[in-house]
Amino acid sequence: MYKIVQMDGGVCLSDGFFADGVSAGLKKNNAPDIAFIYSDAECEIASAFTTNKMYAAPIKHFRAKGEFKTNFVLINSKNANAMTGQAGVDDIHEVLEVLCSTCQEVKNPVMSSTGVIGVRLPKQKIQESIILFNLSKKEPKSASRAIMTTDTFAKEIAFKVELSDGRSFNIGAMAKGAGMINPAMATMLCFITTDADVGKSVMQEILDEVTVNTFNAISVDGDTSTNDTVMLLANAKSGTFHKEAFKEALFNVMHFLALEMVRDGEGATKLVTYNVSGAKNDKEAEIVAKALSDSLLVKTALFGEDPNWGRIASTVGASGVEAYEETLSISFDELCVYKKGELLFNEAMEEKAAAIMKLAKFSISCDLGIAEGSFTAYGCDLGYEYVKINADYRT
Amino acid sequence: MYKIVQMDGGVCLSDGFFADGVSAGLKKNNAPDIAFIYSDAECEIASAFTTNKMYAAPIKHFRAKGEFKTNFVLINSKNANAMTGQAGVDDIHEVLEVLCSTCQEVKNPVMSSTGVIGVRLPKQKIQESIILFNLSKKEPKSASRAIMTTDTFAKEIAFKVELSDGRSFNIGAMAKGAGMINPAMATMLCFITTDADVGKSVMQEILDEVTVNTFNAISVDGDTSTNDTVMLLANAKSGTFHKEAFKEALFNVMHFLALEMVRDGEGATKLVTYNVSGAKNDKEAEIVAKALSDSLLVKTALFGEDPNWGRIASTVGASGVEAYEETLSISFDELCVYKKGELLFNEAMEEKAAAIMKLAKFSISCDLGIAEGSFTAYGCDLGYEYVKINADYRT
Numbered sequence: 103m104y105k106i107v108q109m110d111g112g113v114c115l116s117d118g119f120f121a122d123g124v125s126a127g128l129k130k131n132n133a134p135d136i137a138f139i140y141s142d143a144e145c146e147i148a149s150a151f152t153t154n155k156m157y158a159a160p161i162k163h164f165r166a167k168g169e170f171k172t173n174f175v176l177i178n179s180k181n182a183n184a185m186t187g188q189a190g191v192d193d194i195h196e197v198l199e200v201l202c203s204t205c206q207e208v209k210n211p212v213m214s215s216t217g218v219i220g221v222r223l224p225k226q227k228i229q230e231s232i233i234l235f236n237l238s239k240k241e242p243k244s245a246s247r248a249i250m251t252t253d254t255f256a257k258e259i260a261f262k263v264e265l266s267d268g269r270s271f272n273i274g275a276m277a278k279g280a281g282m283i284n285p286a287m288a289t290m291l292c293f294i295t296t297d298a299d300v301g302k303s304v305m306q307e308i309l310d311e312v313t314v315n316t317f318n319a320i321s322v323d324g325d326t327s328t329n330d331t332v333m334l335l336a337n338a339k340s341g342t343f344h345k346e347a348f349k350e351a352l353f354n355v356m357h358f359l360a361l362e363m364v365r366d367g368e369g370a371t372k373l374v375t376y377n378v379s380g381a382k383n384d385k386e387a388e389i390v391a392k393a394l395s396d397s398l399l400v401k402t403a404l405f406g407e408d409p410n411w412g413r414i415a416s417t418v419g420a421s422g423v424e425a426y427e428e429t430l431s432i433s434f435d436e437l438c439v440y441k442k443g444e445l446l447f448n449e450a451m452e453e454k455a456a457a458i459m460k461l462a463k464f465s466i467s468c469d470l471g472i473a474e475g476s477f478t479a480y481g482c483d484l485g486y487e488y489v490k491i492n493a494d495y496r497t
Numbered sequence: 498m499y500k501i502v503q504m505d506g507g508v509c510l511s512d513g514f515f516a517d518g519v520s521a522g523l524k525k526n527n528a529p530d531i532a533f534i535y536s537d538a539e540c541e542i543a544s545a546f547t548t549n550k551m552y553a554a555p556i557k558h559f560r561a562k563g564e565f566k567t568n569f570v571l572i573n574s575k576n577a578n579a580m581t582g583q584a585g586v587d588d589i590h591e592v593l594e595v596l597c598s599t600c601q602e603v604k605n606p607v608m609s610s611t612g613v614i615g616v617r618l619p620k621q622k623i624q625e626s627i628i629l630f631n632l633s634k635k636e637p638k639s640a641s642r643a644i645m646t647t648d649t650f651a652k653e654i655a656f657k658v659e660l661s662d663g664r665s666f667n668i669g670a671m672a673k674g675a676g677m678i679n680p681a682m683a684t685m686l687c688f689i690t691t692d693a694d695v696g697k698s699v700m701q702e703i704l705d706e707v708t709v710n711t712f713n714a715i716s717v718d719g720d721t722s723t724n725d726t727v728m729l730l731a732n733a734k735s736g737t738f739h740k741e742a743f744k745e746a747l748f749n750v751m752h753f754l755a756l757e758m759v760r761d762g763e764g765a766t767k768l769v770t771y772n773v774s775g776a777k778n779d780k781e782a783e784i785v786a787k788a789l790s791d792s793l794l795v796k797t798a799l800f801g802e803d804p805n806w807g808r809i810a811s812t813v814g815a816s817g818v819e820a821y822e823e824t825l826s827i828s829f830d831e832l833c834v835y836k837k838g839e840l841l842f843n844e845a846m847e848e849k850a851a852a853i854m855k856l857a858k859f860s861i862s863c864d865l866g867i868a869e870g871s872f873t874a875y876g877c878d879l880g881y882e883y884v885k886i887n888a889d890y891r892t
Contacts, residue, residue: 156814156822185810185822187838219807220840328811398793402884412614415580416723419551427551427580440615443582447615486881489797 103266104347112242112258115274116297117339118142122239123248126231128180134248137177140237144171145335148306152330159183159190160213174211181217184328193223200229246276253280257362261351271298271340275355279363289327299338316356320480369487375465381475386423388477393421395481404483409455411439429471434458498661499742507637507653510669511692512734513537517634518643521626523575529643532572535632539566540730543701547725554578554585555608569606576612579723588618595624641671648675652757656746666693666735670750674758684722694733711751715875764882770860776870781818783872788816790876799878804850806834824866829853
């Protein structure tokens with residue numbers, strides 16, 4: 103038996119972890135744009151990266167290191183260091199060299215970047231900011247603000263896991279992500295720290311498993327970035343581990359942050375849960391759930407608060423999976439609007455459905471009525487703000 | 498040798514074809530909402546329908562007929578007659594029964610619908626409008642206006658094909674489509690008439706071939722409707738056929754109308770041609786071209802007239818095909834902005850690229866630098882108007 107308790111402290115809750123955000127002048131008005139996470143004990147790392155073939159220089163750098171332990175992650179916003187070739191990787195080496203010679207405690211550091219693609223890293227500015235690092239700071243909020251790009255709020259969470267024998271360990275995280283978020287994991291960065299005493303391979307296995315129903319189940323616009331990264335750092339300082347409890351706590355962390363990203367979807371006003379059931383199998387349910395959360399016509403109908411269930415049916419039909427008009431049922435929250443070929447929709451029902459669509463959070467459920475496959479995905483609406491943010495992004 | 502000459506006359510140019518649009522009161526202000534195409538000689542039909550599993554009642558009705566000839570197509574806008582089950586098919590039978598008893602000339606008519614999904618066909622209004630049909634009318638513009646939904650302009654085209662021996666035949670068409678247009682053919686209706694003396698199987702083969710690089714190469718929003726239909730009606734009245742000339746004329750018709758649809762993409766301000774070359778094979782080139790024309794981030798960058806080539810690179814990388822940063826090149830019209838790993842972009846180039854992005858028509862070319870695969874797709878930008886149109890569609 104165990105208890106999972108939400109705590110303050112973000113990435114610094116776990117014993118031995120420190121973090122802060124500083125300004126290197128990449129963002130305007132001296133807003134923090136560089137974050138670091140430091141652990142006073144070496145960490146095992148589990149990771150998940152973008153599936154984009156044009157993956158960014160920090161990911162190349164990470165992969166080239168092979169098996170390694172680290173105690174330091176350096177993160178910058180405003181520049182993705184993507185499409186920068188070998189020069190981009192060289193830039194990272196140069197920045198990290200200055201880091202290591204300035205901060206003697208740092209061992210085997212890695213880097214992570216988010217921002218504009220195709221521009222060389224502002225190396226000098228970042229190098230000059232290293233002098234501002236204070237490795238004894240526990241300022242998780244400052245770190246989480248530094249990694250924001252189009253995010254409208256910083257995202258962090260932490261839990262303490264109390265085992266029945268009195269031992270405990272902690273897990274905390276920060277994340278950024280608001281656009282380019284898609285089922286295949288898109289520009290989102292997430293850094294998770296834990297003092298649990300967990301081995302690398304177990305940690306990687308659990309991370310992979312939890313990713314499927316959290317970061318890989320959300321969508322803002324169906325695009326996949328060059329920089330997506332999840333890193334899980336474990337320094338073992340609690341001397342404690344409990345697999346089931348760890349997995350549940352990690353799920354809580356990643357599920358919370360995934361939903362925070364959707365809630366902060368560029369210009370989003372609604373968080374919608376797509377429950378797909380009755381599919382031929384779980385994979386087909388996942389295809390439908392993601393087709394719904396990605397459909398522009400569904401997203402704009404959500405924005406217009408229009409209970410246009412026909413677009414939902416059409417999207418199910420277009421997704422390519424086995425589906426039949428005669429077995430499909432569609433509900434908004436608990437209100438069934440279409441049931442196995444029966445047109446239930448009338449004026450009274452439209453009023454009720456429209457009231458649900460005005461909520462900030464609701465669910466759309468599709469029962470395909472074929473077999474037992476199911477999947478839950480999360481999405482948001484798409485409104486004028488999304489267009490504004492993305493049309494003006496670089497300026 | 499032959500000559501293809503553009504003509505007025507749309508679907509009525511071909512000998513023996515008649516068309517008109519009337520109002521059944523489905524649209525406001527007595528705007529035309531019912532169109533018919535009538536041929537005074539029986540027609541062979543070739544067709545292409547949506548791949549959506551929730552295909553609409555008119556498509557079920559058409560398919561249930563098996564092999565048949567017809568001389569009449571009835572088309573309504575404002576109601577898709579989709580997700581209406583067997584009742585939707587029964588409604589069509591009832592409407593066509595009234596049609597046949599009112600207009601004795603009509604043989605084996607078919608129906609086509611576009612509009613809102615999940616509402617029963619306003620059968621009575623349509624039946625009452627049949628009295629307004631005058632089968633000797635050649636009013637192609639009125640017919641093409643009647644089938645519009647969110648289209649901002651009617652779409653028609655016609656060509657006369659003159660063979661070197663003095664014989665000739667005609668081909669003409671009308672189409673609607675502005676939203677839900679996607680590579681897998683989405684709510685677009687297109688009706689093509691010809692007096693060429695062409696057999697059914699040859700005509701179907703040519704239609705399938707031409708569709709790939711016309712209607713299946715355009716995208717507005719990546720959604721696929723329940724009602725997409727292309728019908729090609731041939732009444733053989735010219736007594737003439739020339740396969741090569743027919744194919745070229747049909748391509749001209751469908752290519753023109755496909756681009757008209759993109760140009761009229763809901764809220765679109767730009768028509769962009771995506772030339773993908775150097776891919777592993779044509780299929781991979783097609784995947785990339787369609788990923789680019791579907792990407793929300795690319796589309797919003799186009800709307801913002803922002804030459805954000807990094808999003809193009811990222812979309813290529815995310816599309817799943819074989820691609821390398823070191824072999825990729827990207828151009829806006831003739832301006833190469835990224836060449837095989839080399840960052841060419843600077844302030845002067847940005848100015849030039851921005852000037853191209855302000856054009857109403859331009860091309861984005863991606864050479865993957867791997868092999869010889871190529872494909873050309875067509876897309877548009879996505880702006881506030883798209884959101885407005887689709888958020889408010891039903892109201």
